Amino acid sequence: MSDASIEGLTVALRKFAEERDWDQFHTPKNLATAMIVEAGELLEHFQWMDRGNREDFSARQREVVSLEMADVFLYLIRLADKLGVDLIDAALRKLEVNALKYPVALARGNSKKYTDL
Amino acid sequence: MSDASIEGLTVALRKFAEERDWDQFHTPKNLATAMIVEAGELLEHFQWMDRGNREDFSARQREVVSLEMADVFLYLIRLADKLGVDLIDAALRKLEVNALKYPVALARGNSKKYTDL
Amino acid sequence: MSDASIEGLTVALRKFAEERDWDQFHTPKNLATAMIVEAGELLEHFQWMDRGNREDFSARQREVVSLEMADVFLYLIRLADKLGVDLIDAALRKLEVNALKYPVALARGNSKKYTDL
Amino acid sequence: MSDASIEGLTVALRKFAEERDWDQFHTPKNLATAMIVEAGELLEHFQWMDRGNREDFSARQREVVSLEMADVFLYLIRLADKLGVDLIDAALRKLEVNALKYPVALARGNSKKYTDL
Numbered sequence: 001m002s003d004a005s006i007e008g009l010t011v012a013l014r015k016f017a018e019e020r021d022w023d024q025f026h027t028p029k030n031l032a033t034a035m036i037v038e039a040g041e042l043l044e045h046f047q048w049m050d051r052g053n054r055e056d057f058s059a060r061q062r063e064v065v066s067l068e069m070a071d072v073f074l075y076l077i078r079l080a081d082k083l084g085v086d087l088i089d090a091a092l093r094k095l096e097v098n099a100l101k102y103p104v105a106l107a108r109g110n111s112k113k114y115t116d117l
Numbered sequence: 118m119s120d121a122s123i124e125g126l127t128v129a130l131r132k133f134a135e136e137r138d139w140d141q142f143h144t145p146k147n148l149a150t151a152m153i154v155e156a157g158e159l160l161e162h163f164q165w166m167d168r169g170n171r172e173d174f175s176a177r178q179r180e181v182v183s184l185e186m187a188d189v190f191l192y193l194i195r196l197a198d199k200l201g202v203d204l205i206d207a208a209l210r211k212l213e214v215n216a217l218k219y220p221v222a223l224a225r226g227n228s229k230k231y232t233d234l
Numbered sequence: 235m236s237d238a239s240i241e242g243l244t245v246a247l248r249k250f251a252e253e254r255d256w257d258q259f260h261t262p263k264n265l266a267t268a269m270i271v272e273a274g275e276l277l278e279h280f281q282w283m284d285r286g287n288r289e290d291f292s293a294r295q296r297e298v299v300s301l302e303m304a305d306v307f308l309y310l311i312r313l314a315d316k317l318g319v320d321l322i323d324a325a326l327r328k329l330e331v332n333a334l335k336y337p338v339a340l341a342r343g344n345s346k347k348y349t350d351l
Numbered sequence: 352m353s354d355a356s357i358e359g360l361t362v363a364l365r366k367f368a369e370e371r372d373w374d375q376f377h378t379p380k381n382l383a384t385a386m387i388v389e390a391g392e393l394l395e396h397f398q399w400m401d402r403g404n405r406e407d408f409s410a411r412q413r414e415v416v417s418l419e420m421a422d423v424f425l426y427l428i429r430l431a432d433k434l435g436v437d438l439i440d441a442a443l444r445k446l447e448v449n450a451l452k453y454p455v456a457l458a459r460g461n462s463k464k465y466t467d468l
Contacts, residue, residue: 022228033394052149067210104137262403285381304438316405
């Protein structure tokens with residue numbers, strides 16, 4: 001059982017790949033590719049829905065969707081490990097960038113891209 | 118400054134959306150869509166590269182790549198919040214599924230899909 | 235000016251790549267990657283919309299969207315050329331497969347995947 | 352049997368959707384979403400490969416890959432129909448844009464984005 005944290009998952013994924021001699025396949029390019037493939041599998045569950053709210057899925061479907069999200073997450077963690085990126089830290093920096101790009105006064109109730117605000 | 122954890126980011130993203138009245142746009146379907154769009158922007162940096170190793174990027178490019186990864190991560194966290202999914206827990210469950218799908222003896226040095234092993 | 239057909243575009247893309255010495259980058263893998271990156275750029279225009287109907291876009295936006303669709307199309311043509319696939323022929327075969335997967339009686343008014351019909 | 356052309360496929364897809372009462376699901380947004388999902392399924396076949404050349408696939412795999420390409424193509428045609436876009440014409444216009452963005456003298460042997468040339 002892995003430690004329940006991003007660091008724990010990072011270590012578990014390293015061990016998983018080493019045991020299977022998969023590092024040869026896990027180039028950052030391939031991991032970014034595998035991640036978008038999983039993001040597509042996740043999106044498939046929503047493609048003909050209006051909103052895809054929690055209650056639009058059965059319990060079984062929600063578990064399937066959760067595991068597709070896990071696939072994206074695991075490849076993201078693995079990619080971050082290979083590139084030496086701290087995901088939490090990068091996310092905090094990006095939140096600050098977004099706050100500057102989308103000031104409340106301009107962005108309120110508006111879904112336009114910041115370049116069109 | 119947000120708490121440096123997935124929970125902290127979840128709360129920060131809720132506040133960010135509320136302040137901008139963006140919950141109306143943040144349906145799970147739209148968040149899964151926005152996430153794959155960001156995964157595509159990330160992948161663009163690798164598309165003509167052989168491997169995309171850390172040393173293949175300049176410091177400035179690595180920062181750009183880190184922030185694209187952050188975008189994927191932030192939408193994934195937001196989607197998990199909307200669907201009531203615990204990302205770490207889902208990832209641990211998926212790791213166990215993967216261990217069953219890809220036993221070391223069969224998967225070693227092999228990149229085939231489990232259905233073809 | 236190229237011949238206005240898939241064959242004409244195939245020849246024009248070959249010439250475009252040869253003149254720029256880009257065949258070295260145009261592996262099928264890289265072309266499939268570039269295509270999904272463009273599909274993501276296209277999807278970005280729809281991500282916060284409800285339906286994205288023709289009338290939801292300005293004339294300028296529709297032109298931008300058209301050119302994103304063209305990007306997907308051009309990479310698809312280029313990939314088909316590299317893999318020796320006849321796109322029209324493959325599409326006709328896929329239509330027949332779909333007709334078997336989704337018989338009118340079962341699929342009518344239903345967006346379920348064929349495996350769940 | 353449909354007419355072997357983009358126009359023929361457009362008409363066949365309209366009929367296919369009408370017979371199944373699927374127009375309600377075929378909003379441009381949903382079609383752009385379904386298209387990227389198919390682009391992901393196509394990309395999956397390449398994700399752990401170096402180049403994904405024609406000879407890297409068995410005859411059976413090549414047929415599977417061809418049908419994934421057909422899926423992307425069919426959704427692209429359907430989307431173009433819904434948005435009133437002429438795909439061939441848009442592709443010809445995009446080729447001209449690309450010729451301006453990537454002049455031979457600057458782009459030769461170089462995979463950089465035009466903004467970095």
